[in-house]
Amino acid sequence: MTNPIADLRMSEASELAHAWVQWQCRALGIRSLLIKGPGLAHHGLREKRVSSDVDVLVHPADFDVAVHALEAAGWRRRVSTFAADRYTLHSVALTAPGWPCDVDVHRFYPGFLEDPATVFDVLWDRRDSFTLAHVDCEIPDRLSAVLVLALHSLRSRSSDPRHASELRTLLARVDLDADERVDLAALAAATGCDQTLSDVLSSLGIPRPPLQDSPALREWRLRVDSGATPTYMWFSLFRRAGHDRFAVLRHALWPSAADLRIMYPDLPATPAARVGARVRRWGRGLRAFPRVVLAARRTRNGR
Amino acid sequence: MTAWLRSPVAWVDDGDRVVIVCLRAPLGPARLLTGSAAIIWRALDDNELRSVETITATVAGDADIDPEHIVDDITTFLVSLRSDGLAVAPSMEEGDE
Numbered sequence: 576m577t578n579p580i581a582d583l584r585m586s587e588a589s590e591l592a593h594a595w596v597q598w599q600c601r602a603l604g605i606r607s608l609l610i611k612g613p614g615l616a617h618h619g620l621r622e623k624r625v626s627s628d629v630d631v632l633v634h635p636a637d638f639d640v641a642v643h644a645l646e647a648a649g650w651r652r653r654v655s656t657f658a659a660d661r662y663t664l665h666s667v668a669l670t671a672p673g674w675p676c677d678v679d680v681h682r683f684y685p686g687f688l689e690d691p692a693t694v695f696d697v698l699w700d701r702r703d704s705f706t707l708a709h710v711d712c713e714i715p716d717r718l719s720a721v722l723v724l725a726l727h728s729l730r731s732r733s734s735d736p737r738h739a740s741e742l743r744t745l746l747a748r749v750d751l752d753a754d755e756r757v758d759l760a761a762l763a764a765a766t767g768c769d770q771t772l773s774d775v776l777s778s779l780g781i782p783r784p785p786l787q788d789s790p791a792l793r794e795w796r797l798r799v800d801s802g803a804t805p806t807y808m809w810f811s812l813f814r815r816a817g818h819d820r821f822a823v824l825r826h827a828l829w830p831s832a833a834d835l836r837i838m839y840p841d842l843p844a845t846p847a848a849r850v851g852a853r854v855r856r857w858g859r860g861l862r863a864f865p866r867v868v869l870a871a872r873r874t875r876n877g878r
Numbered sequence: 879m880t881a882w883l884r885s886p887v888a889w890v891d892d893g894d895r896v897v898i899v900c901l902r903a904p905l906g907p908a909r910l911l912t913g914s915a916a917i918i919w920r921a922l923d924d925n926e927l928r929s930v931e932t933i934t935a936t937v938a939g940d941a942d943i944d945p946e947h948i949v950d951d952i953t954t955f956l957v958s959l960r961s962d963g964l965a966v967a968p969s970m971e972e973g974d975e
Contacts, residue, residue, distance in 0.1 A: 577898075577909040577910070577911060577915070577958065577959065577962050577964065578909065578910050579907035579908070579909060579910075580897055580907065580908045580909060580910035581910075583897065583908050586890075587890050587897045587908070588908070590888075590890050591888045591889070591890060591897065591898075591899045591908060594888035594901070595888055595899055595901060595905065598886070598888070598901040599901075599903055602903075644903070647903070647904070648903035648904040648905050649903075649904045649905035650905065671905055673907055673908075674905075674908075707888075708888035708889060708890050709887075709888060709889055709924065710888050710901070
């Protein structure tokens with residue numbers, strides 16, 4: 576008999592889980608694309624590194640079927656906080672016993688402002704493939720991957736320097752010829768990221784399109800300009816909470832013990848430690864608040 | 879003689895150890911192969927049936943051992959791979975029906 580492994584390394588788990596997830600989707604007749612992760616290194620857009628998540632994009636109409644199938648196969652939804660439950664609408668994070676990596680199933684990718692079904696079809700029609708863990712896997716083609724990585728870098732927390740570094744690396748590595756610039760501009764327009772990525776595309780030699788303002792674009796700019804901090808997230812939740820605003824404010828100021836356990840797994844399980852953690856959050860929130868307000872003001876004024 | 883090939887699996891190999899997961903749902907535990915087990919695994923193919931003789935000759939060549947001394951162990955190991963869903967022997971599957 577072979578032995579179940581006791582010390583599955585993240586590098587092994589990540590590669591195996593990418594291949595496994597895509598195989599399951601294919602077996603169900605679900606089109607899926609492995610976004611970010613090893614596909615980016617395959618295209619030479621960033622250094623090869625171990626991904627702790629499997630990011631898989633499916634057609635929005637297939638999202639529930641894909642998630643239910645993975646749940647039936649042994650994956651469980653990761654327990655998330657009050658805020659993450661309400662803010663993270665684009666994906667679901669799944670975990671499995673014995674597997675150190677998460678699987679994030681995406682119904683759309685933030686920053687692509689076109690209809691999610693249209694975006695998926697555009698990306699799917701241009702897909703590429705490569706072999707991972709001895710399994711053929713489908714990924715966005717190189718230009719699509721440029722857009723995905725740029726969106727990912729821009730929308731991530733500005734406090735993590737890795738994302739800014741990845742964007743700089745991306746811009747340094749991507750050298751487009753005239754045909755590719757035309758192709759990338761058309762792809763960005765078709766997927767609705769020509770506005771969200773206008774600075775990045777301009778750096779790649781693509782002329783900026785005329786500004787087409789929309790609520791989705793304003794929300795994107797607010798997120799990017801505010802540094803995607805937790806304070807921004809609460810601000811955004813509060814603005815769209817409607818009658819639920821009191822609950823949002825209460826959780827923002829006084830997160831539950833369960834939320835604190837998720838946010839700070841090493842926090843001692845004592846009332847004093849929890850109060851201390853909440854007070855420290857106020858400090859961070861207050862320091863980040865002016866940037867969010869300024870970003871909101873700039874966004875409202877159309878910059 | 880029975881011929882073998884790998885089941886649909888994902889597997890990684892860093893040269894010291896092979897880690898495998900069966901692609902058929904549900905998600906099972908990843909399996910670890912090291913030493914001679916990893917060598918036998920590498921001697922199998924994803925698509926092409928290989929006889930025990932061929933597999934034994936490959937392993938014996940890699941390990942510099944007399945094939946006659948290892949053929950029984952290799953056969954036993956291949957059967958265990960089949961039990962774990964990691965390898966198939968079509969002639970044995972037919973015999974099962």
